[in-house]
Amino acid sequence: MSTKILTVFGTRPEAIKMAPLLKALGRQDGIESLVCVTAQHREMLDQVLDIFGIQPDIDLNIMQAGQGLPYITSTVIGELTKVIQELRPDRILVHGDTTTTMAASLAAFYAGVPVGHVEAGLRTGNIKSPWPEELNRRITGTIADLHFAPTTVSRDNLLREGVKPEAIEVTGNTVIDALLLAAGEIENSAAIRSRLSAALPFLADAKQRGQRIVLATGHRRENLDGGLTAVFTALARLAERPDVTVVVPVHLNPIVRNEAQSILGDNAGVHLIAPQDYLAFVHLMAQSDLIITDSGGVQEEAPSLGKPVLVTRDTTERPEAIEAGTVKLVGCDEEEIVAQASTLLDDPASYDRMSTATNPYGDGRASDRIVSRLLQ
């Protein structure tokens, strides 16, 4: 008899990080793998499903413009409860710290289905930062009976909270599995490379002019009230440099889009582009010289590509990359962002110190470790 595993996710980063695990579950005898997407994100989720060829068994299709946290939480709990009653899974797998993750864990708990938490144990220690993700991750960790911790730092956080060692598996982060899959596809396919070059022609133009590429993303809820304004203003200042081109794939959150358009829309040195599919974004990271972001996933990916990252947050639940020297916290402080970016652009020694390609988050085999543990 096979074990029925229902994997639940809803946003872009969860989908990217669950995609390689779904591939590993799909080829494993003894596991029946089912997928339910909440579609907390719609277009940005579908981009990932398309690239990785994932066909969800259930799509809750919940996204609404400007959705609030109570809406996401209550809808996911209500709708997923019906799915659990119908499918009767032996286990539910969730990822990370989104509101989909937390609400799916609660629905599983109410239905008496055990929860495996992928990317478990990351902590800032500050319940308001990132908001609401730190609480989402803690609630999920309290419910889960199996914790897939990406690093020993995250394992130790769980141990300190009283989780039993035998309930934790240190696996590496599945984002590195996804990154290596994508990088391999780009490397092995001339057709993909020419599609990417044609879609992003300004990269080659900038390189021809001898410019450096600064890649930036931003979306965190705690940065929507002023923080992003400072970040985008700093990017506008950096784009004044003749040796810099700024590229911003703009998150579909309407607040982010409006802010980006009003501060950067008329700036000739800035390319505001739509959210990129994963292959295109990996290509963009690989072509860039410096990354400025509040994204969790990008902090984990960029060190593999040897790209320095300035993180526009005050806290991070990912201290490993700071320790490794490839990531620096700069907050949403305009002056600090401009100063730190300028140092990296002007001082080759500072740049070299932050651009060593060592990645503390994994070796690309996290998914296999998770599947092995699920089979035990």
Ligand code: UD1
């Ligand atoms: C969510 C997660 C955050 C994660 C981020 C990744 C929560 C509370 N937040 O934040 O942890 O880091 O996703 O990007 O779970 N929208 C679209 N199309 C899309 C996606 C979003 O139009 O494909 C718009 C909608 O108007 C939506 C809004 O963006 O209401 C916000 O989306 P939401 O998922 O609520 O929050 P994020 O800030 O994206």
Ligand code: UDP
């Ligand atoms: N990403 C992408 N296209 C983009 C921007 C980001 O595929 O245009 C990927 C990125 O490589 C990373 C993930 O999306 O794997 C990060 O998503 P996001 O920043 O939305 O969420 P977070 O990581 O902060 O939770």
